Amino acid sequence: MFEIIGKKVNVKDYLKSYQGKMEWKPKFVVLHNTGSPRLSQRPNGFTPQHMENLRGYYAGMGWKGGPHFFVDQNGVWAFNPINKKGVHSPSWNSIAIGVEMLGDYSVENFNSGLGLAVQDNTVNLMADIHVYFDFLPSTMALHKEDKATTHNCPGKNVIKNEFIARFSEKMTQPSKIVIYKKGEGHEPAGVVSGGFKHGHNFALVEDLRKIVGFSSGLTGSQKVKDVLGDKYTYSWDEKNMKLYCVEV
């Protein structure tokens, strides 16, 4: 039988643990729902035994793997190891990560109750995957968009545009860029609104220029460190989402 992880994971830590160990290059995510079991059949979510049973079921069909993640109302389960190709969507197995949501959203509600809990957990998972692999949100596909499948998966209650909008919003977290200039004492020279994405703080060059008074030649939204360069030292307060920039 093929290898599975079969455990609930912290997605950010799980993805990071495979850095440098990827045996394939995923390009986008395909979203599924389990159909069977329905959410109503798993009112307490999955258990490790359910993961084992799924492995047995897929192996019985002759599959060499499965989806990379299962999502229930309690969190995210890693299934097919992320560093290996999975099996979930005939046309896209060699290029796409498979995400399987517990539920049958042709009949079960996706916007309230346990369905909403599954959706919220999937939104967080998708944001983490898209940030980590640097995928554009618009590249995600629904299983039923695969021309080689007859599965109506996920069900009609999963509305692609609304779902993309939800996880896109999560991909950039608002941050503050606090700038201190040399010889101006303990008060910051200014504070700029920024966005934290993919481990970096971004801000509008125009906003930064008003405070630091020099031009980097860049325009638009850029990494703060690329704009201010080595004229400043940086310390990142992740808890409060503040980047302190101090002029040297």
Ligand SMILES: [Zn+2]
């Ligand atoms: Zn599917």
